[in-house]
Amino acid sequence: MLVLGIESTAHTFGAAVLNLKGEILSDVRDVFTTVEGGMIPKLVARHHEQIADTVIKKALADAKANHIDLVVYSRGPGMSPCLRIGLAKAKEYAQAFKCDIIGAHHPMAHLTSGLLFTAAQDPVMLYLSGANTQIIALEAGKYRVFGETEDVGLGNALDKFARALGLGFPGGPKIEQLALQGKWTELPYTVKGMDVAFSGIITRVTQLANKGVSKEDLCYSLQEVFFSMITEVTERAMAHLRKKEVLLIGGVAANKRLCAMLEIMCKARGAKFFAVPMQYAGDNAAMIAWQGLLEYHAGRRETTLDIYPFERCDDIDVIWETAKAPLSK
Secondary structure, three states, X not given: OEEEEEEOOOXXXXXXXXXXXXXXXXXXXXXXXXXOOOOOHHHHHHHHHHHHHHHHHHHHHHOOOOOOOEEEEEEEOOOHHHHHHHHHHHHHHHHHHOOEEEEEEHHHHHHHHHHHHOOOOOOXXXXXXXXXXXXXXXXXXXXXXXXEEOOOOHHHHHHHHHHHHOOOEOOHHHHHHHHOOOOOXXXXXXXXXXXXXXXXXXXXXXXXXXXXXXXXXXXXXXXXHHHHHHHHHHHHHHHHHOOOEEEEEOHHHHOHHHHHHHHHHHHHHOOEEEEOOHHHHOOOHHHXXXXXXXXXXXXXXXXXXXXOOOOOHHHOOOHHHHOOOOOOO
16 A cells, blocks of 8 residues: 655645555655745745645655555645645545545644654654644543643744844754854743743844844854753653653754753653654655554545644544554554
8 A cells, every 4th residue: 555645734845655564665845945034825835836746746756656545635734825735736646546535634743753753652742843832642542732832833933033133944953053152141931831932032032133142142042941941841741641751743853952951851850752853853744644544544534625724633533543453663
C-alpha cells in the first residue's frame, strides 16, 4: 500500500510517499520565504499553486510510484487559502489514481510522527511551531492540552520580532545565530499557571531595539526568556502526569539552545529527552501521510472533504490507539 501525503497549511508545500510500514519513500518540499516582512496568505497560496504539481510529481518519481492507494491532505489548522490549494490537489490526484482520500489534522500528525521518528513511548509532548505552543499528552484515550500560549505561538513570536529587526522570514534561525554573540538584557517573564504569553515580551524587546540595544543582546535575551518559560511549564506537566519522557516536535525543535535547556531539565529529573530529527521537525508531508495511514487503517473513511482552519488536537478522536491491528513503527 502506497500513501501520498500533501502538506499546505502554511509556508511549506510538501508531498511525500509512504508505504504501509511507515517507510518514507520520498519527501519533497518547497518553502515560501521573504527577504523582509512575513507571510501574506494570498501570496503564500499563490506560491503553493505555482509549485504544487512540480513538488507532487517529483515525490511520485522519487518513490518510483506508478500507483497510489490513498491520498492524505492536511485539513487544518492553518491558513485557509493555503489549505484549499492542498485540498484541490489532493482531489485531483485521488481522482487520477482512482483511490480513497482523507484529511489529516496537522498538529496530530506532528504528534504521531514524533513517535514514529523517535524511541519515545509515552511522553509529554511539547509542540512548538509558528502558530502553535502547546504541552500535550495522551491521557484517558485522548491527546489533551495541559498548557499553551495565551496569545501567539512561539514561532510566530520569534518571526514578529525578526520582522521588527528587518531580518525577513523565517526569523527563528536568524535570531538563533545572532543570539550566539549576545549577552543578557532584562526582559519580562510571563508564565500564568500552565500557560505562557509572548506578546508583551515582544512589545518590550521591540521598544529596547528602538532605543539602540544591540540585536545580538536582544536575540540572546529573548531566547533565554522564551525557552525558560517553556521549560518551566513542561517540567510542571511532567510532574503532574508522572511521565518520564519529553518529546519536542514542531519547527522550533530545530533550535539548539531550546533542546539544550530541555535536556538539562530532563537529566535533572532522571527523565529522557527526545526531539524529532531536524529533517522532520518542521512542516512536512511525510507526517501527513503517516497520520492518514493510521486513521485509514483504523477504519476511518472521509464523508466530507473540507478544510478546518481552527481545529484543535483535543477535538480529535484517537481511533488508531484502539484499532484491532494497530500499525507500529
